[in-house]
Amino acid sequence: MMQISKGLKCIKLTIIAGARPNFMKIAPVIHAIEKFNAKRKQMEYRLVHTGQHYDRNMSDMFFEELNIPEPDVNLGVGGGTQAEQTAGIMIGFEKELMAHPADLVIVVGDVTSTMACSIVAKKLHAKVAHIEAGIRSWDLTMPEEINRMVTDCLADYYFTTTELAGQNLRNAGAKDEQIFFVGNVMIDTLLANINRLVKPDIYNSLSLKEKEYIMLTLHRPANVDEADKLKALMNEIVAHVHGLPVIFPIHPRTSKIFFELGIAADNLHIVDPMGYLEFNYMVKHAKAVITDSGGITEETTVMDIPCITLRDNTERPETCTIGTNELIGTNPNAIKPALDKLFAGEWKKGGIPERWDGKTAERIVGIIILHTKRL
Structure with a gap:
């Protein structure tokens, strides 16, 4: 060179x-x-x-x-x-x-x-x-x-x-x-904007309180393309969060199947995709995040937010070995034990990867x- x-x-x-x-x-x-x-x-x-x-x-x-x-x-x-x-x-x-x-x-x-x-x-x-x-x-x-x-x-x-x-x-x-x-670089953006995060309107309209709601994102084919699987995942999540609100900014891919299933619960709130500043405000103040994303697991690690990932593998293992993320697979039966651990106050303490x-x-x-x- x-x-x-x-x-x-x-x-x-x-x-x-x-x-x-x-x-x-x-x-x-x-x-x-x-x-x-x-x-x-x-x-x-x-x-x-x-x-x-x-x-x-x-x-x-x-x-x-x-x-x-x-x-x-x-x-x-x-x-x-x-x-x-x-x-x-x-x-x-x-x-x-x-x-x-x-x-x-x-x-x-x-x-x-x-x-x-x-x-x-x-x-x-x-x-x-x-x-x-x-x-x-x-x-x-x-x-x-x-x-x-x-x-x-x-x-x-x-x-x-x-x-x-x-x-x-x-x-x-x-x-x-x-x-x-x-x-x-994802963390560059997060740290540069951490003091610019914007409270979305739904925070007040749903009377949300800090650390008293769950953020949810789902978009991977293994979780959302099969109607029965998606329905089972959603039922397990809403049933085992101790009644806390579940805020679900729905991905266009997910919405195609989701709205045909008639999934509803008093504590489940479906919202449109959020902008970066609003979404990360919601993550920063959540009790935990449930996701199948990769990038979100990096952001939760840096913000020290418990993260439950519905995937069988991850390309970001450092979020598990160092950070706050736990990989629990895509079996709906794995959701309750993970949430029980969260609500028992037994979630692991994370650190931030080098650089x-x-x-x-x-x-x-x-x-x-x-x-x-x-x-």
């Missing part, structure tokens, strides 16, 4: 965002680039929104809340099957990258956009940096796991959240000089400046 000297022109970056988890990850990177450029401009970037999430509450709102500039382009891909989305993103991004060549394409996380744009970039001979590289669930039934593995096969630079992620990459053949243990300190994006930008090869 060669160091960039002061005399060279700006590095041209293309930053990809496609779905809700991406926006929280690109925000601190953009802020770090702008902070660096304020002293000495060495980077130009284009922000490409693939449009993979097309519901306003799942995408556009995050640009406003997190102070991210409007995208330079929105590919407007929208919904469809995995193959349809992948194809649409690749077709749109190929035209974008041909019209606006980049020295480095930055992809984040593990959504369809991450994989699709990495493939396009490499075929057009652009270098690729993967933020949140190397995490693995080893479950190939998860589309996200395939996206991670394909992206990591193609990337030139790997920015990792943990040492374990780096070891996963080495085991797959990546070289030490490609791997940078920088920390977690989850709010400075990850600064490390990433510094590394890009020092180590990006010019084409």
